[in-house]
Amino acid sequence: MKDIKAVFFDIDGTLVSFDTHMIPASTIEAISILRAKGIKTFIATGRPKTIVNNLGDIPFDGYVTLNGGVCFLNGEIVYERTIPQEDINALIDYNKTHDRYSCIYVVEDKMILTDRQPIVNDVMKLLNIKMPIEGDADDIRGRKVYQVLGFFPVEEETRIMSVMPGSETTRWTDSFADIIPRNSCKSVGISHIIEKMNITPDECMAFGDGGNDMGMLQYVGTGIAMGNASPSVKSVSDYVTEDIDADGVYKALKHFSLI
16 A cells, blocks of 8 residues: 555545534544644535535545535635536426426535425434525526435436436435536546645545445545445445444554554
């Protein structure tokens, strides 16, 4: 294994516990040790930057947000990509003429919820974030949309995505799908970050637990799945650590002698 120069962390289920909605003390200590050794630390999340609200005052060198859709390095945007407007229009039209599923549209400065259903309440509670503002889907037309949270079941995904050829989905839960621009994912976001840093994927490590983490776990030199990850995530990782609430991050970094 090459010397690790950067470590990327998913948030929900990796840094932050679904049970406590907090970062374990051992994880905070581990990140502090990494940074003291000069290893850069990054967030890689499906969340937009506006709702990265559960990391306390832990400093990070950058953020891969919206599953790679908008990436920050030292506070500056180094990459961004939006869903094609024709795909957004097609989704809005489709939702009017078929089963109406809740959607959360992530636009420039906010999240807009359409067709609110009870499942949205459950997911917002799980993520410990405020309910987005509600709005009319037609008002989304013409706006820059970075991601859509589509609250449709897995079995409907192929049918719905057939009208959005410029987009694709990634999931970490059966409750909803993250709709993102085609060929945009956490690994793509990481590639833009490390290009600016002049380092290679082999010099990076990543931690994740959900389906939307699989690409980055395979892309970096050392991909680590949390013990609470799904079997499919574990199958593509280089190492499986303990659950988040059993000090999984700390133990993995200790295993690789990074702390």
